Amino acid sequence: MDRNDPIAVPLQVLCYPEGRPSGVAAETGDRDGSAIQEAVDVAVQHAFNFSHGAAPASGAGRIIHWPWLLDTGTRLNFSVDDLFELIRRTGTAPDSIRQLILSHRHIDHFGLGAAVKARVGCEVVSSAVDGPFMADWQGMALGSRDLFRRSGTAFGIPDHLFQVNEEWAKGILMMAESVQSDRLVAEGDVVVAGGRNLKVIECPGHTEGLVTFFDEQTGVFLANDHVLQHITPNPDVYDYDPDHLRSGLPDYVDSLRKVRDLPVSVVLPGHGFEMTDLAARVDEVLFHHEQRADKVAGIVAEQPRNIFEVVNEVWPTLRERDAHLAVREIIGHMILLEREGRVARDWDGDVLVYRAV
Numbered sequence: 001m002d003r004n005d006p007i008a009v010p011l012q013v014l015c016y017p018e019g020r021p022s023g024v025a026a027e028t029g030d031r032d033g034s035a036i037q038e039a040v041d042v043a044v045q046h047a048f049n050f051s052h053g054a055a056p057a058s059g060a061g062r063i064i065h066w067p068w069l070l071d072t073g074t075r076l077n078f079s080v081d082d083l084f085e086l087i088r089r090t091g092t093a094p095d096s097i098r099q100l101i102l103s104h105r106h107i108d109h110f111g112l113g114a115a116v117k118a119r120v121g122c123e124v125v126s127s128a129v130d131g132p133f134m135a136d137w138q139g140m141a142l143g144s145r146d147l148f149r150r151s152g153t154a155f156g157i158p159d160h161l162f163q164v165n166e167e168w169a170k171g172i173l174m175m176a177e178s179v180q181s182d183r184l185v186a187e188g189d190v191v192v193a194g195g196r197n198l199k200v201i202e203c204p205g206h207t208e209g210l211v212t213f214f215d216e217q218t219g220v221f222l223a224n225d226h227v228l229q230h231i232t233p234n235p236d237v238y239d240y241d242p243d244h245l246r247s248g249l250p251d252y253v254d255s256l257r258k259v260r261d262l263p264v265s266v267v268l269p270g271h272g273f274e275m276t277d278l279a280a281r282v283d284e285v286l287f288h289h290e291q292r293a294d295k296v297a298g299i300v301a302e303q304p305r306n307i308f309e310v311v312n313e314v315w316p317t318l319r320e321r322d323a324h325l326a327v328r329e330i331i332g333h334m335i336l337l338e339r340e341g342r343v344a345r346d347w348d349g350d351v352l353v354y355r356a357v
């Protein structure tokens, strides 16, 4: 894709038109430049998603500009003003945005959604599964955190880690506002954005309601966090209740296979630069998960272990604040391995213990 094609410009490309990995200079006229520099830093460090398009569509003999925005970034060191300044750099007037499409329920994707909607009065489009979560973000996030905490004993998580997680959660809650969607979409729906037809492809796993968008005409695949170039997305745990444990990892693997052979010309991910070889990247991620599954199976084959013991074996130098992400991934692998008949679980008092079969 020509980077000048305005259909979708990832934030990183916008910040680094030459593809530079870091160190963009502040531009004259950016107030003192610090806000944009900070936004750029956030983009690099937190690598949030921001794509936008401003495609001219012809209608009744005239050109209609119909800009749209895909995801917004968080409120962390970033504001609607900063976001709009970045959009202005593309030559698009941010006030003319008609649609805001939100790919999934993560704060780095919808954090500023309510503020953008309030500023420009655009239609907000999201998935039927993640939309209601984003509409009651604080309530849903607190509920999920409380359930994680109540279930923590079953996973062998030491109490002090919940304190760390509590601090982290407080920060997270500040980084997004609830946002109401005007339209909820599902598999096969088409979102007409900037005169383009973006087909909705549901890709649950990273979150339960993550949706990707495919422009069949140009082959542009807006993958957000489903397929990333340098990292493997963390699969969500849909339900932490040990009796109804549900992880996104099995879905994630299915969703990868689902998009592997799409006839893409370019993949625009939510973080990092674009890719062209989707199948190769999907194969790499699938291979990574297979290797991780074998490692987990090997660990419980040595001796039965609980979830947190496995976490410590897989990541011996894990930062405490990342422990819950690691717990999520291991829960996912245990569910997959149980499904494949490679491990089984038993209760040892209040703790779930997994053993090789």
Ligand SMILES: [Zn+2]
Binding pocket: 104, 106, 109, 206, 225
């Ligand atoms: Zn995400």
